Amino acid sequence: MSRSSQEHERIEEMLAAQALGGLSSRELAELDELRLEHGLDCAECLELESAYGEVAGRLAFALEPAAVPKGAADRVLRRAGAGRRDEGDVVRLPSRDSGWRWSRALVGAAAAVVLLVGGALGGYLVGKPDSGAADSQALTRLIAEPGTRVVEFRGTTRGTLHVAFNPADEAAYVFGSELPPLPAGRVYELWAFRGRNPAPSGTFETDGGVVIVPVSADVSRASMMAVTIERAPGVKKPTKPPILTAEIAKA
Amino acid sequence: MAQNLETLERAPAEFGPLAGGAAGGSVGTADVTDARDRELMARIARADDDAFRRLFGRYAPTAMALAQRVLRQPHLAEETVQEAFLSVWKNPTAYDAQRGSVRAWLMSTVHHRAVDLVRREEAQRRRADEAVRDVDVAPEDPAEVIVDQVGLPEERAAVRRALEDLPAEQRQVIELMYFGGRSQTQIAAELGLPLGTVKSRTLLGMRRLRAALVGLER
Numbered sequence: 491m492s493r494s495s496q497e498h499e500r501i502e503e504m505l506a507a508q509a510l511g512g513l514s515s516r517e518l519a520e521l522d523e524l525r526l527e528h529g530l531d532c533a534e535c536l537e538l539e540s541a542y543g544e545v546a547g548r549l550a551f552a553l554e555p556a557a558v559p560k561g562a563a564d565r566v567l568r569r570a571g572a573g574r575r576d577e578g579d580v581v582r583l584p585s586r587d588s589g590w591r592w593s594r595a596l597v598g599a600a601a602a603v604v605l606l607v608g609g610a611l612g613g614y615l616v617g618k619p620d621s622g623a624a625d626s627q628a629l630t631r632l633i634a635e636p637g638t639r640v641v642e643f644r645g646t647t648r649g650t651l652h653v654a655f656n657p658a659d660e661a662a663y664v665f666g667s668e669l670p671p672l673p674a675g676r677v678y679e680l681w682a683f684r685g686r687n688p689a690p691s692g693t694f695e696t697d698g699g700v701v702i703v704p705v706s707a708d709v710s711r712a713s714m715m716a717v718t719i720e721r722a723p724g725v726k727k728p729t730k731p732p733i734l735t736a737e738i739a740k741a
Numbered sequence: 742m743a744q745n746l747e748t749l750e751r752a753p754a755e756f757g758p759l760a761g762g763a764a765g766g767s768v769g770t771a772d773v774t775d776a777r778d779r780e781l782m783a784r785i786a787r788a789d790d791d792a793f794r795r796l797f798g799r800y801a802p803t804a805m806a807l808a809q810r811v812l813r814q815p816h817l818a819e820e821t822v823q824e825a826f827l828s829v830w831k832n833p834t835a836y837d838a839q840r841g842s843v844r845a846w847l848m849s850t851v852h853h854r855a856v857d858l859v860r861r862e863e864a865q866r867r868r869a870d871e872a873v874r875d876v877d878v879a880p881e882d883p884a885e886v887i888v889d890q891v892g893l894p895e896e897r898a899a900v901r902r903a904l905e906d907l908p909a910e911q912r913q914v915i916e917l918m919y920f921g922g923r924s925q926t927q928i929a930a931e932l933g934l935p936l937g938t939v940k941s942r943t944l945l946g947m948r949r950l951r952a953a954l955v956g957l958e959r
Contacts, residue, residue, distance in 0.1 A: 502944065503940055503941075503943075503944045506943055506944045506947035506948075507918070507925055507940065507943050507944075509849075509947070510915060510918040510919045510943065510947070511852055511853065511856035511918060511919065511922060511924075512918035512919075512923065512924050512925045512928070512943065513924065513925065514924045514925075514926055515860075517924075517925070517926075536840075539840075540839070540840040540841050541841075541951050541955055542947055542951065543840065543841055543845065543846075543849055544840075544841035544842060544845045544954070544955055545845075545947060545950045545951050545954055545955060546845070546848075546849060546852070546919060546947075547841065547842070547844065547845025547846060547847070547848040547849040547852070548842075548844065548845050548848070548896070548900055548954055549848075549900060549904070549915075549919050549920075549950075550803050550804070550806070550807040550848035550851070550852065551803055551844070551848075551893065551896045551897050551900045552897060552900040552901045552904055553803060553806040553807060553810060553897075553920075554806060554897075555802030555803050555805070555806055555890075555893075556802055556803075556805040556806035556809055557802070557805070558801045558802050558805050558822075559819065562797070562801060562819070562822075562823065563793065563794045563797040563798065563801070563826075564794075565823065566793075566797065566823055566826050566827050566830060567790055567793065567794075567830065569823070569827055570827055570830045570831055671837070674849065674853065675853055695835065
């Protein structure tokens, strides 16, 4: 059996158990390492994960339905503060399919910022019900502010990621595109390093490969930002080496 | 859009009963069901309250049954289902149609949360086992009438048939893992089996279920 076949056999065995919720924390971390080494975008592994996720999800339907308290749906909506979204929250941003990469549009130049804000590149991003559109608008405002810096993350995964921050008001956003989707139960986690000490600074998942999230740390005081892949909903200390880093050089 | 949904809702009679047993398992009605569910998710992404209520009404009873089975605590189960559907409302774009059906994704969302709770609260679960053994547990509040169950009895029959068709030893480990919230290691210890045996039974069982339910041969 080739090394690739052995890897797939092992990964498939773990994916089947993961879909059923049968892996311990240690085994989940082991599966993460295995898939990182193997390649997160392996089509066969993604297909296996999807297939076993589908099987496991449908096992629930073997059960007789249970009674649901009256008004439960409305309670969920009240908790969410539900309401129809204002279509004016749509923010024009570069389309992923336009061939225009975010990094070219956004790194450095004021002209790039004007293009972004003006929507000259076409395409749009509709935010998620609770934060997406608001975050998109906040990022646009941040980038347009005098003194805002944009630093690119570099690392071992495909896609682009930047951090925008303004020392004057401590606002900061991480934004990017084409990041690989993560296995179920995993999130990307941000870290702000002061010296050697990493502070957890937020987590995110990809949304069709596009992400815009606020950073819960004063980036201007950090020496470096990093991204690791952790178990949802996030951890207090990194459990594995970063896949992306950004040097926050002093001005 | 409304006309499309009405067409989809009439479709099950036209497609006939759900095919089951043979490889290729759930076709016809299930496909129509999933198309309708994807339409509801698209509407939820546009903050459509009514679409959310329809999806909730359709799948919350199964989600509740699953959470109760894993957690064995009705109030914790209710909270878990609420949290799961809250995440659906707040982040509907987390659902990726390329990766599977809406109903499987919903149940996986509930299951992950329930298992996470189980792992954190093993001690509470042992106490709950003693308290609820041989007792039927029911919620205190009046229950909603279960509506919009079109296609679900057929789905239940297909899944039960697929599980029954498994060799007993494979079914046992899969049920302990999925419905019991146990890890492979815990199952190996409980059954007095080597961990490798549990792993291989899990994989072989899931491959059979995949062939029966997802219609793919390996």
